[in-house]
Amino acid sequence: xxxxxxxxxxxxxxxxxxxxxxxxxxxxxxxxxxxxxxxxxxxxxxxxxxxxxxxxxxxxxxxxxxxxxxxxxxxxxxxxxxxxxxxxxxxxxxxxxxxxxxxxxxxxxxxxxxxxxxxxxxxxxxxxxxxxxxxxxxxxxxxxxxxxxxxxx
Amino acid sequence: xxxxxxxxxxxxxxxxxxxxxxxxxxxxxxxxxxxxxxxxxxxxxxxxxxxxxxxxxxxxxxxxxxxxxxxxxxxxxxxxxxxxxxxxxxxxxxxxxxxxxxxxxxxxxxxxxxxxxxxxxxxxxxxxxxxxxxxxxxxxxxxxxxxxxxxxxxxxxxxxxxxxxxxxxxxxxxxxxxxxxxxxxxxxxxxxxxxxxxxxxxxxxxxxxxxxxxxxxxxxxxxxxxxxxxxxxxxxxxxxxxxxxxxxxxxxxxxxxxxxxxxxxxxxxxxxxxxxxxxxxxxxxxxxxxxxxxxxxxxxxxxxxxxxxxxxxxxxxxxxxxxxxxxxxxxxxxxxxxxxxxxxxxxxxxxxxxxxxxxxxxxxxxxxxxxxxxxxxxxxxxxxxxx
Amino acid sequence: xxxxxxxxxxxxxxxxxxxxxxxxxxxxxxxxxxxxxxxxxxxxxxxxxxxxxxxxxxxxxxxxxxxxxxxxxxxxxxxxxxxxxxxxxxxxxxxxxxxxxxxxxxxxxxxxxxxxxxxxxxxxxxxxxxxxxxxxxxxxxxxxxxxxx
Numbered sequence: 209x210x211x212x213x214x215x216x217x218x219x220x221x222x223x224x225x226x227x228x229x230x231x232x233x234x235x236x237x238x239x240x241x242x243x244x245x246x247x248x249x250x251x252x253x254x255x256x257x258x259x260x261x262x263x264x265x266x267x268x269x270x271x272x273x274x275x276x277x278x279x280x281x282x283x284x285x286x287x288x289x290x291x292x293x294x295x296x297x298x299x300x301x302x303x304x305x306x307x308x309x310x311x312x313x314x315x316x317x318x319x320x321x322x323x324x325x326x327x328x329x330x331x332x333x334x335x336x337x338x339x340x341x342x343x344x345x346x347x348x349x350x351x352x353x354x355x356x357x358x359x360x361x
Numbered sequence: 362x363x364x365x366x367x368x369x370x371x372x373x374x375x376x377x378x379x380x381x382x383x384x385x386x387x388x389x390x391x392x393x394x395x396x397x398x399x400x401x402x403x404x405x406x407x408x409x410x411x412x413x414x415x416x417x418x419x420x421x422x423x424x425x426x427x428x429x430x431x432x433x434x435x436x437x438x439x440x441x442x443x444x445x446x447x448x449x450x451x452x453x454x455x456x457x458x459x460x461x462x463x464x465x466x467x468x469x470x471x472x473x474x475x476x477x478x479x480x481x482x483x484x485x486x487x488x489x490x491x492x493x494x495x496x497x498x499x500x501x502x503x504x505x506x507x508x509x510x511x512x513x514x515x516x517x518x519x520x521x522x523x524x525x526x527x528x529x530x531x532x533x534x535x536x537x538x539x540x541x542x543x544x545x546x547x548x549x550x551x552x553x554x555x556x557x558x559x560x561x562x563x564x565x566x567x568x569x570x571x572x573x574x575x576x577x578x579x580x581x582x583x584x585x586x587x588x589x590x591x592x593x594x595x596x597x598x599x600x601x602x603x604x605x606x607x608x609x610x611x612x613x614x615x616x617x618x619x620x621x622x623x624x625x626x627x628x629x630x631x632x633x634x635x636x637x638x639x640x641x642x643x644x645x646x647x648x649x650x651x652x653x654x655x656x657x658x659x660x661x662x663x664x665x666x667x668x669x670x671x672x673x674x675x676x677x678x679x680x681x682x683x684x685x686x687x688x689x690x691x692x693x694x695x696x697x698x699x700x701x702x703x704x705x706x707x708x709x710x711x712x713x714x715x716x717x718x719x720x721x722x723x724x725x726x727x728x729x730x731x732x733x734x735x736x737x738x739x740x741x742x743x744x745x746x747x748x
Numbered sequence: 749x750x751x752x753x754x755x756x757x758x759x760x761x762x763x764x765x766x767x768x769x770x771x772x773x774x775x776x777x778x779x780x781x782x783x784x785x786x787x788x789x790x791x792x793x794x795x796x797x798x799x800x801x802x803x804x805x806x807x808x809x810x811x812x813x814x815x816x817x818x819x820x821x822x823x824x825x826x827x828x829x830x831x832x833x834x835x836x837x838x839x840x841x842x843x844x845x846x847x848x849x850x851x852x853x854x855x856x857x858x859x860x861x862x863x864x865x866x867x868x869x870x871x872x873x874x875x876x877x878x879x880x881x882x883x884x885x886x887x888x889x890x891x892x893x894x895x896x897x
């Protein structure tokens with residue numbers, strides 16, 4: 209019970225680190241648009257932070273290029289538990305149009321575990337916010353990740 | 362001479378950190394700059410020779426999400442030149458409208474981001490709020506906010522109704538008024554001037570010799586704009602000004618974009634007024650009618666963009682497809698701008714060329730004496746070094 | 749414009765002699781295509797710089813393996829005073845794919861030469877830093893992604 213409350217309060221205002229692993233930037237600008245007055249994701253307490261050390265959530269865009277793979281792995285390791293990962297856009301979900309290009313590994317889940325996939329090319333800011341809400345719901349409804357967290361305690 | 366020591370968590374020296382640029386620094390001064398461009402390398406040129414012309418368009422559109430319209434326009438023009446296709450006149454006007462709307466959104470984007478980078482959050486929010494009005498117009502005309510797939514080989518995909526024309530004009534009127542206000546802020550606000558004036562100096566001879574393009578070149582007095590020099594789409598019939606500033610600094614490059622945004626609004630209005638009637642799309646062969654080669658040059662928001670294509674008779678795929686983006690062309694100029702400058706000025710200089718890579722990208726600072734390396738993202742660098 | 753173009757072509761013919769292989773002029777698009785021997789490139793660029801008074805804007809290089817024994821290099825330029833698009837074509841044999849670097853005369857080429865080198869294996873002799881540009885450091889030596897077999 210206490211654990212669920214702690215998780216919920218942390219996720220009431222999740223802090224997000226946005227990482228681009230080789231994206232064309234269209235997902236990135238829709239993530240940024242989600243912060244701006246029209247969509248205003250800050251009303252949910254969501255804040256974009258520049259460092260993995262402060263992040264609860266990693267938002268990853270892009271089809272992971274070979275050079276980006278190491279970086280996203282390390283960023284994931286530097287992010288403290290409990291941490292969650294959202295793959296934004298078709299490329300992050302599974303390589304998108306860049307599947308089978310020699311420079312590309314594929315979706316983000318080839319490198320780190322993903323909790324929520326937001327498809328789209330790019331997904332609208334509304335869809336991105338919906339994805340964040342879904343993630344919060346998933347965790348607070350006592351999903352698998354909450355059990356993982358209890359093991360950590 | 363003290364060395365730069367910024368610790369951003371434990372950075373293991375053995376692990377390869379894919380930074381955008383590596384700066385050799387001596388204290389606060391940048392001694393040398395080396396670009397690292399592999400981070401976003403996806404192998405697109407090779408992939409395009411394995412896809413049909415139409416399949417290729419989907420890939421080309423995603424070379425850069427921000428100026429995707431410029432890429433598809435340049436692509437269809439290059440492909441049309443080798444398939445012997447001439448798009449109808451109305452299509453050329455529609456292409457110009459969406460092309461300029463793309464420029465407006467892209468300029469507002471980077472101008473807002475420039476504010477955000479130097480801590481001027483309110484202005485960033487205001488500019489991006491007004492940018493949403495442009496995204497609305499684009500969505501209304503093309504069916505989508507960002508990836509519109511509007512340009513097709515032979516024409517455009519969607520027509521525009523009279524209602525859409527009047528809505529667009531109304532929205533553009535409001536946007537123009539706001540842009541004029543923001544431009545005034547950029548000309549007068551002391552914080553903005555302090556962070557951008559005299560930063561990232563690029564002399565005219567250097568800009569020309571290093572092949573700078575777009576606002577990066579025009580902010581240094583180089584008067585080149587593909588729309589005026591090699592008119593495409595409907596630009597041979599539309600009057601507009603090529604914007605040039607002579608200050609040769611980051612401020613000038615940003616000011617060029619404010620003025621260009623106003624010019625683009627005028628261009629769209631003129632196109633809407635002069636729009637010819639007729640079809641929006643013509644018939645297109647599936648395969649190349651003969652061995653040939655073609656290219657198309659356009660003025661993308663960041664500058665001169667070129668697509669170069671070779672085809673073999675009877676093929677439905679290109680033999681070779683080459684894309685040279687404007688940011689790529691500007692890299693040597695960026696290196697030149699930053700050499701001899703201050704570490705504190707790196708973010709303001711980078712943002713002024715409107716680089717087509719993510720703003721969360723990292724740069725590396727290497728102490729010129731000790732070889733010690735620090736990796737830092739541009740956002741944090743901007744915040745740490747307030748003048 | 750056609751007359752001015754003729755003057756240019758005559759100047760190139762005179763300057764390059766046997767290095768000048770031919771030309772095509774598209775009056776409608778104002779594009780001048782020049783075909784030259786690879787050894788004549790540096791002379792040609794020098795001539796262009798003189799004729800333009802330095803107002804020569806270099807666009808890019810395309811390297812292409814069209815399936816034969818040679819790699820075709822296409823240099824794109826814009827001549828400001830003449831308002832002319834110039835497209836320079838030359839061929840480099842695959843078995844001896846060396847060509848002189850033009851970075852000294854046209855600094856804008858510094859990254860494009862590196863790209864053609866890593867993608868097609870053309871060596872630009874005299875380039876200050878002929879290394880990989882886009883490909884990762886661990887990319888195998890001698891493997892050129894845009895070469896066809």
